[in-house]
Amino acid sequence: MAAGKDAFEIRIHGRGGQGAKSASQLIVEAALDQGKQIQAFPEYGPERTGAPMKTYARISDKPITTYEPVLEPDTVLVIDPTLIGQVDVTGGMHKDSVLIVNTTETPEEMKKKLGFSGRVYTVDATGISIKLLGRNVPNTPMIGALMKITGVIDVKYVEQRVEDMFLKKIGREKTDANINAIKTAYDEVKG
Amino acid sequence: MTAEKYPTKAQLAKKCSWKEIPMGGVITRAASALDNKTGSWRAFRPVIEEAKCINCSFCVTNCPDNAVPFKDGKRGKIDLEYCKGCGICASVCPVKCIKMEEETKFKK
Amino acid sequence: MMAEAKHKVVSLTGNYAIAEAMRQINPDVVAAYPITPQSAIVEKFSGFVNNGLVDTEMVRVESEHSAMSACVGASMAGIRTMTATCSAGLALMWEIVGVASGLRCPIVMPIANRAISAPINIHCDHSDSMGARDLGWIQIYNETAQEAYENVFLALRLAEHPKVQLPVMVCEDGFITSHCVQNVKIFDDAVMKKFIGTRKPEFALLDLKNPITVGAIELQDYYFETKRQQQEAMENVPAAYLEIGKELSKITGSDYGFFQEYKTNDADAIILTMSSATGTARSVVDKMRAKGKKVGLIKLRLFRPFPYEAVAKALEGKKIVGVLDRSMSFGAHSPLFGEIRNAVYGMKDKPALQSYVFGLGGRDLLESHVEQVFEELLAGKTNDEIKYLGLREVSQ
Numbered sequence: 001m002a003a004g005k006d007a008f009e010i011r012i013h014g015r016g017g018q019g020a021k022s023a024s025q026l027i028v029e030a031a032l033d034q035g036k037q038i039q040a041f042p043e044y045g046p047e048r049t050g051a052p053m054k055t056y057a058r059i060s061d062k063p064i065t066t067y068e069p070v071l072e073p074d075t076v077l078v079i080d081p082t083l084i085g086q087v088d089v090t091g092g093m094h095k096d097s098v099l100i101v102n103t104t105e106t107p108e109e110m111k112k113k114l115g116f117s118g119r120v121y122t123v124d125a126t127g128i129s130i131k132l133l134g135r136n137v138p139n140t141p142m143i144g145a146l147m148k149i150t151g152v153i154d155v156k157y158v159e160q161r162v163e164d165m166f167l168k169k170i171g172r173e174k175t176d177a178n179i180n181a182i183k184t185a186y187d188e189v190k191g
Numbered sequence: 192m193t194a195e196k197y198p199t200k201a202q203l204a205k206k207c208s209w210k211e212i213p214m215g216g217v218i219t220r221a222a223s224a225l226d227n228k229t230g231s232w233r234a235f236r237p238v239i240e241e242a243k244c245i246n247c248s249f250c251v252t253n254c255p256d257n258a259v260p261f262k263d264g265k266r267g268k269i270d271l272e273y274c275k276g277c278g279i280c281a282s283v284c285p286v287k288c289i290k291m292e293e294e295t296k297f298k299k
Numbered sequence: 300m301m302a303e304a305k306h307k308v309v310s311l312t313g314n315y316a317i318a319e320a321m322r323q324i325n326p327d328v329v330a331a332y333p334i335t336p337q338s339a340i341v342e343k344f345s346g347f348v349n350n351g352l353v354d355t356e357m358v359r360v361e362s363e364h365s366a367m368s369a370c371v372g373a374s375m376a377g378i379r380t381m382t383a384t385c386s387a388g389l390a391l392m393w394e395i396v397g398v399a400s401g402l403r404c405p406i407v408m409p410i411a412n413r414a415i416s417a418p419i420n421i422h423c424d425h426s427d428s429m430g431a432r433d434l435g436w437i438q439i440y441n442e443t444a445q446e447a448y449e450n451v452f453l454a455l456r457l458a459e460h461p462k463v464q465l466p467v468m469v470c471e472d473g474f475i476t477s478h479c480v481q482n483v484k485i486f487d488d489a490v491m492k493k494f495i496g497t498r499k500p501e502f503a504l505l506d507l508k509n510p511i512t513v514g515a516i517e518l519q520d521y522y523f524e525t526k527r528q529q530q531e532a533m534e535n536v537p538a539a540y541l542e543i544g545k546e547l548s549k550i551t552g553s554d555y556g557f558f559q560e561y562k563t564n565d566a567d568a569i570i571l572t573m574s575s576a577t578g579t580a581r582s583v584v585d586k587m588r589a590k591g592k593k594v595g596l597i598k599l600r601l602f603r604p605f606p607y608e609a610v611a612k613a614l615e616g617k618k619i620v621g622v623l624d625r626s627m628s629f630g631a632h633s634p635l636f637g638e639i640r641n642a643v644y645g646m647k648d649k650p651a652l653q654s655y656v657f658g659l660g661g662r663d664l665l666e667s668h669v670e671q672v673f674e675e676l677l678a679g680k681t682n683d684e685i686k687y688l689g690l691r692e693v694s695q
Contacts, residue, residue, distance in 0.1 A: 066582035209524035215403035218512035
């Protein structure tokens with residue numbers, strides 16, 4: 001977190017329908033369980049599936065009052081690798097900010113591609129998701145990577161929230177697969 | 192608000208202030224429309240040719256002021272206190288036994 | 300802070316927080332039609348109905364005009380009635396919005412404020428409810444999901460107060476608040492149930508022993524008197540609002556003034572806001588105060604009836620005030636600015652005022668905009684024209 005700031009600020013880039021909104025919600029819900037003050041809101045455009053979209057999250061020990069979009073994120077998650085080069089994913093990042101990209105490329109390759117010298121981490125969230133969940137839902141593994149790199153939320157709270165969210169709907173096996181995907185991304189994120 | 196049902200006859204006789212009437216223009220006395228003797232509006236009076244009437248009750252059901260009584264299966268005499276002379280009864284009568292006649296004729 | 304009643308802290312959007320309040324209220328009838336960004340209120344509440352968490356009669360209407368018509372009928376039957384809408388939905392129910400207040404129906408209607416078309420826009424500004432400000436409804440504007448949640452309860456009691464009996468709009472900012480996940484304290488069901496009690500209508504269509512006529516014609520002879528009564532009811536609102544707020548604060552620990560002052564005591568410049576803009580402005584106040592700049596903030600909650608006297612008292616002796624409107628009254632003063640100007644009329648030591656318009660159609664209000672306002676005010680820059688925040692004067 002940048003000096004002088006009360007809140008840890010996250011920006012997530014995704015496409016409509018990829019679960020960027022759910023990811024931001026899961027992050028703040030886990031933070032809430034940790035006793036934090038939270039805020040999560042999407043930047044809605046015309047709400048089209050597949051269109052690039054952003055969503056924001058703030059986590060703080062103090063009450064969060066501002067409704068300003070996150071302009072200087074401490075962490076940026078890029079859920080869809082095809083957004084690289086299409087939208088400005090590094091905008092507003094400061095020297096301590098972290099960029100985490102869902103890609104098979106290495107952090108060095110990504111830095112070069114973006115012309116970005118800050119801290120970059122990569123994880124193959126799509127690969128993990130297809131292998132463990134049988135379909136492309138990279139938003140949950142990305143949270144694993146976020147936890148590893150930033151430590152802003154604790155794994156056990158995320159696990160609990162995933163259980164609460166999925167167990168009734170999709171059963172034990174698939175819920176465990178989701179938790180496993182988060183843990184795998186936690187272990188595999190590079191940078 | 193008045194605990195008394197509104198509008199009372201006394202209230203009807205004058206114009207009440209805003210402090211005396213129930214809120215929202217609610218009328219709390221049932222059938223207060225009976226106080227309004229619409230018969231005074233009448234310029235034409237329905238006159239029934241009894242011999243021609245087939246007792247179909249069309250005039251009874253169509254009268255907007257409920258001024259044509261119907262009892263024991265029979266149409267009664269038009270209530271002139273409320274008949275405002277609109278002529279709907281004459282218009283709907285299938286045997287044309289109701290004629291609208293000028294009220295002035297009866298005032299003499 | 301007063302002690303708070305039993306509650307749980309959950310993460311909810313403004314819409315879901317309002318739906319929670321509706322679940323706890325368990326209204327007899329909800330007739331509503333979904334419209335972005337209000338939809339989630341109706342969707343969530345429908346879920347409560349279908350899952351048997353409430354025993355509300357949910358009327359699925361084909362338009363907002365029908366929604367409000369059904370609500371008026373239900374409310375006049377003597378039972379608790381709620382709906383929710385915004386923007387084009389509010390515009391479509393317009394005719395019956397006036398009927399609801401004219402017939403003195405204590406309906407509570409959350410609004411997820413959204414711009415009025417055209418051009419078509421689904422995002423936030425206050426042009427919908429501001430356009431309806433003269434239709435005889437009480438209007439409460441809310442900054443956060445928490446405030447909206449709590450004020451739904453306050454609104455219900457206020458609407459049903461024997462000296463009031465008027466409908467209430469509970470406004471939250473569309474998307475900005477309605478779709479923002481925040482920490483929300485949900486108070487115990489039983490506590491809230493006790494707080495709202497039961498409705499005791501003065502007249503009810505379903506009171507068969509005392510038949511009434513509702514909506515009878517009133518022409519030149521009585522319409523004026525009936526409208527004068529509405530004014531009287533509105534004039535009774537402030538006292539009832541404070542009285543109910545006091546009671547509610549025993550549960551929530553929150554304050555329920557007509558407005559909330561933030562660091563205004565020694566302030567050289569003050570901004571007056573409503574709804575979510577307040578949160579952003581408050582953050583700026585803190586940052587500027589840290590740099591030694593004496594700035595303050597007033598958040599207005601109750602817009603109808605307008606608390607002229609209390610606002611005047613708060614502004615007496617202040618140097619300069621910037622008023623931020625999220626809607627316009629084209630060709631006239633913007634709604635909030637106009638009222639503030641009215642409030643200070645006749646004041647001996649009145650502050651200089653400046654009108655600002657921001658955020659139409661969901662344009663972001665940035666902290667830098669608010670800072671710019673404070674700097675202008677601190678420099679004593681005011682004129683009689685509207686200043687626009689975040690508007691392109693030149694191509695970028």
